[in-house]
Amino acid sequence: MAEQESGIGINVRNLYKIFGANPDAYIDAVKGGMTKAELNEKHNHVLGLKDINIDMPGGGIQVVMGLSGSGKSTLIRHINRLIDPTAGEVIVGDEDVVKMNEAQLREFRRHKTAMVFQKFALLPHRTVLENTVYGLEIQGVPREEQEKQARGWISRVGLDGFEDNYPNQLSGGMQQRVGLARALTNDAPILLMDEAFSALDPLIRMDMQTVLLDLQKEIRKTIVFITHDLDEALRLGDRIAILRDGEVVQQGTKQEIVLRPADEYISSFVREVNRGRVISVDMVMTPLSGEPQGMPVKLGTVLEVAAKKMTDSNVPMAHVTDADGKPVGALGINEVISAMVTPVDHETAA
Amino acid sequence: MDWLIKFPAMDTERLTALKKAIDLGFRDFTRAYGDVFETALYPVQYFMYRVEQLLTTSPWPLVILAFAVIAWLASRSWKITLGVVITLLLIGYFDMWEDTMKTVAMTVVATIMAIIFGIPIGILMGRSDRVQAILNPILDVMQTMPSFVYLIPVVMLLGIGRVPGLIAVMVYAIPPIIRLTNLGIRLVDKDVLEAADAFGSSNWQRLKNVQMPLALPTIMAGVNQTIMMALAMVVVASMIGVQGLGLPVLKAIANQYFTLGIFNGLAIVGIAIIFDRTSQAYGKRLQKHLEVVHG
Numbered sequence: 352m353a354e355q356e357s358g359i360g361i362n363v364r365n366l367y368k369i370f371g372a373n374p375d376a377y378i379d380a381v382k383g384g385m386t387k388a389e390l391n392e393k394h395n396h397v398l399g400l401k402d403i404n405i406d407m408p409g410g411g412i413q414v415v416m417g418l419s420g421s422g423k424s425t426l427i428r429h430i431n432r433l434i435d436p437t438a439g440e441v442i443v444g445d446e447d448v449v450k451m452n453e454a455q456l457r458e459f460r461r462h463k464t465a466m467v468f469q470k471f472a473l474l475p476h477r478t479v480l481e482n483t484v485y486g487l488e489i490q491g492v493p494r495e496e497q498e499k500q501a502r503g504w505i506s507r508v509g510l511d512g513f514e515d516n517y518p519n520q521l522s523g524g525m526q527q528r529v530g531l532a533r534a535l536t537n538d539a540p541i542l543l544m545d546e547a548f549s550a551l552d553p554l555i556r557m558d559m560q561t562v563l564l565d566l567q568k569e570i571r572k573t574i575v576f577i578t579h580d581l582d583e584a585l586r587l588g589d590r591i592a593i594l595r596d597g598e599v600v601q602q603g604t605k606q607e608i609v610l611r612p613a614d615e616y617i618s619s620f621v622r623e624v625n626r627g628r629v630i631s632v633d634m635v636m637t638p639l640s641g642e643p644q645g646m647p648v649k650l651g652t653v654l655e656v657a658a659k660k661m662t663d664s665n666v667p668m669a670h671v672t673d674a675d676g677k678p679v680g681a682l683g684i685n686e687v688i689s690a691m692v693t694p695v696d697h698e699t700a701a
Numbered sequence: 702m703d704w705l706i707k708f709p710a711m712d713t714e715r716l717t718a719l720k721k722a723i724d725l726g727f728r729d730f731t732r733a734y735g736d737v738f739e740t741a742l743y744p745v746q747y748f749m750y751r752v753e754q755l756l757t758t759s760p761w762p763l764v765i766l767a768f769a770v771i772a773w774l775a776s777r778s779w780k781i782t783l784g785v786v787i788t789l790l791l792i793g794y795f796d797m798w799e800d801t802m803k804t805v806a807m808t809v810v811a812t813i814m815a816i817i818f819g820i821p822i823g824i825l826m827g828r829s830d831r832v833q834a835i836l837n838p839i840l841d842v843m844q845t846m847p848s849f850v851y852l853i854p855v856v857m858l859l860g861i862g863r864v865p866g867l868i869a870v871m872v873y874a875i876p877p878i879i880r881l882t883n884l885g886i887r888l889v890d891k892d893v894l895e896a897a898d899a900f901g902s903s904n905w906q907r908l909k910n911v912q913m914p915l916a917l918p919t920i921m922a923g924v925n926q927t928i929m930m931a932l933a934m935v936v937v938a939s940m941i942g943v944q945g946l947g948l949p950v951l952k953a954i955a956n957q958y959f960t961l962g963i964f965n966g967l968a969i970v971g972i973a974i975i976f977d978r979t980s981q982a983y984g985k986r987l988q989k990h991l992e993v994v995h996g
Contacts, residue, residue: 431899433895433898433899457901457902457903458901459901460898460899460900460901461900461901462901464899465899465900466896466899466900468892468895468896470892472890472892472893472895472896473893473896474893474896474910474911474914474915475893475915475990475991476914476915476990485897485900485910486900486901488910489900489901489902489903489906489910490901517990519990519991537900543899
């Protein structure tokens with residue numbers, strides 16, 4: 352994990368957002384425990400976010416998951432302050448975004464962040480190339496350099512030959528590739544993706560997830576990815592935070608969330624998850640006792656792959672090895688299979 | 702029960718006094734500042750005069766060619782270009798060339814002025830709800846006030862002639878361009894604006910790169926409406942000495958010259974169609990990027 356610390360981290364601290372005519376009047380009451388329902392019914396203000404604390408490590412993908420109305424899109428807009436918070440801090444690197452003045456904020460948006468939108472939000476009167484250079488254009492980068500960067504990323508997202516097309520001439524998937532190329536051309540250390548793939552067909556969505564994961568191996572940006580789709584969250588997220596009604600109900604790695612859902616709400620989500628593809632052997636292996644037995648399996652291998660390997664070579668036991676090939680744990684086929692099938696229901700587990 | 706049948710109006714003496722006071726006040730104002738306005742409007746007068754000179758003293762084939770080229774550049778349509786040429790030839794053949802050129806000059810200058818003042822006002826209105834709340838009722842009044850009424854203060858202030866006519870025409874024709882610029886700016890997709898903000902656009906960059914280009918088709922519809930209103934007002938403005946096609950129409954009404962009225966009326970219709978088709982075709986070409994929708 353050491354190499355992932357290279358990017359700029361984002362720390363959200365005690366963030367509150369109240370929507371309405373006079374949010375400051377109610378912030379203390381909300382901090383004192385007034386509920387969302389009470390605020391809404393008695394004072395006609397909406398509690399958008401309540402006491403959000405998330406530490407997003409630099410260079411990794413932080414997924415924020417929640418259903419519509421959970422506040423996830425509101426949260427991501429606080430990172431580049433498209434929405435002003437009612438209280439709290441958003442520390443990016445060592446700067447507090449909340450305290451920036453207008454000029455500082457503009458510079459921050461130009462150089463530190465880039466954003467990809469659910470509805471693409473491309474400029475319809477500009478071609479693919481002209482859209483892609485937008486971030487550099489408003490920074491005042493020389494035109495030649497803009498185009499050089501833009502063409503590189505257009506090619507990288509697979510849109511060679513479409514530079515002079517207008518967005519309307521492209522399919523949804525291709526338009527979002529333009530959105531991605533536009534954000535990447537900005538060359539900012541933070542990439543904010545607001546339900547970036549939600550508007551796409553399932554197959555295209557998978558495709559775009561693959562594109563993003565491949566790119567991330569090389570760019571290593573700090574990515575904040577918003578989604579309502581748990582499969583997407585588990586596929587992309589190094590860390591996942593789950594939001595409901597403006598509050599974080601659980602955060603952690605994907606395995607922690609699948610194996611130990613914090614409440615009934617989350618277990619209802621994870622019940623349908625293909626656990627074999629999410630949980631890795633690290634979580635089910637037992638401490639090594641005596642000599643390592645059976646075949647070696649690398650740390651980080653998901654259960655599905657481990658089970659396939661073990662059944663293929665017809666061995667009931669395996670040992671888990673770390674990056675240097677040193678055995679660190681033991682693995683039985685029974686544990687692998689039971690971890691794949693047992694539904695860890697919040698109620699039945701208790 | 703008399704007061705139920707007859708409306709209890711202000712008594713005549715007081716009403717007369719009130720009207721007199723306003724009239725005298727305005728008269729004093731015009732006497733005091735009429736010269737100032739006239740001096741301030743001198744550049745407009747000069748511009749107006751030059752445009753009219755250019756159109757009336759240039760050889761007619763050259764003028765027709767120029768119109769054809771402009772129509773072609775704006776519309777890229779042979780049909781429209783040919784229509785322009787035929788209409789102008791017919792107008793010339795029926796001996797209305799000079800009057801038509803004067804009307805065209807007035808319309809063009811009034812439209813240019815309406816654009817120069819209207820678009821910035823429309824932008825301000827589009828960016829501020831308060832400005833919109835103030836301007837909307839004013840525009841309502843401007844659009845519903847009978848057009849003749851505009852002529853009165855203008856004549857009192859500036860006398861009769863080209864420039865007062867131009868001011869009256871411009872004031873009458875400016876509301877659509879203001880309204881549609883405002884509308885165009887307000888209709889710009891919120892998502893696209895948010896994207897522009899997220900990349901750190903300044904206010905000016907937002908306006909230049911996003912709001913104006915996306916509002917342009919709507920603004921062009923406003924320009925088109927403004928041209929049409931200006932043409933309509935040019936006829937009314939002939940009452941205060943504006944030369945052109947309106948004057949013969951006025952004469953025809955006064956003397957019941959049916960044919961004279963119809964011919965000049967048709968000439969106005971002719972140039973209205975030229976302006977309308979050309980500017981609409983241009984507006985449509987601006988939206989070319991919207992045409993090819995992915996199936």
